Amino acid sequence: MFEVTRYEARRRARGTLGLTVGLGLFALLIIGVFPSIEASGVDFEAYIESLPEAFRASFGAEAFGTIEGFLAAEFYQFVWVLLFGLYMAYTAGGTVAGDVENGRLDLLLATPITRSRLLVEKYLSLLTPIVVLNLVVPLFVYGGTILVDESLSVVDLLAVHALSIPYLLVCTSIGLVLSVLLPRGDLAQRGGMAAVFLLFVLDSVTASTDYEVLGALSPTRYYDTTEILVETSYDIEGAIVLAVAAVALLGLARLRFRRADL
Known part of the structure; x- marks a missing residue:
């Protein structure tokens, strides 16, 4: 059981390690800058109030003069919510479409494994x-x-990280849906990134407007690092x-994959 999951996870180990170290060091860099910003004496609250509502909503620019607000805006909202979400959608986008394109999926399906199980294990x-x-x-x-x-x-x-998991799973599922819908891996990868980014923007530009209800379609509406x-x-x-x-979304991808003509 879960042979595909273990194999695919091992393939992702090096990239995961590099990403972990990179984001960890970037977090240290961001934190290292904070004391100089705190000591600058700038009235960040007044500055933030002067920013457009869409910008404040996008990057959680509140309480910028505190370590919590600084981390929320400079690291979590930008790196974790936007960039990590884009990365997961991009990675998931090549999961099926990439294997179809290079012929690897035919070899996998020639083994005694159902399409549903293969898709779930890849996920x-x-x-x-x-x-x-x-x-x-x-x-x-x-x-x-x-x-x-x-x-x-x-x-x-711990809460900001634990509550990010459902958000990142949605980004992953978006990429997976496109991976089973589109014939080429690069198209699915770019499509996944575009979808996540557009949903991010949708929530931002509709905040505090008459169209705010449209932002409910965006996963970022349900995960706010600043609030946490x-x-x-x-x-x-x-x-x-x-x-x-x-x-x-995973169920939708599974249904489509079972019926797809490969």
Whole structure:
């Protein structure tokens, strides 16, 4: 059981390691800059208030003068929500379409394995970077705050990572759906990134407007790093919505893959 998952996870191990180290070091860099910003004496609250609502909504630019608000805006909202989400959609986009394109999928399906099981096991292998980064990167973040003599709630830090998992699963599922719909891996990968980015923008530009309800279509509506780190507010219902959406998209991909003419 789960032979495909183990094999695919091993294939992703090197990339996951590189990504983990890279984001961990970037987090340390971001944290290392904070003391100089804090000591600058700039009235960040007034500056943030002058920014467009769409910008503040996109990057959670609130309480920028605190380590929690700074991390939420400079690291989590930009790197974790946007870039990591794009990465997962991109990676998932090549999962099926890439194997179809290079003929590898025919070899896999020649073995005694059903299409449904193959798709689910490939999806499970995509959890590798999500799990590893959410276990390791918090250590970099918390260690960095100690080095600059700042305090950060461990519970809030763990919550911001735990609640990111359903969000990242949705991004992964979006990429997987496109991977079974599109004939080429590069198209599915670019399509996955475009879809996640457009949904991110949709939530941002509709915030505090008459069209705010449209932002409910975006997964970012249900995962707010600023609320978690600055306000210690955990949107459990939002996490449930994201988890259900991820499973529903996986089910859609599975249905399409079972009926696809390969």
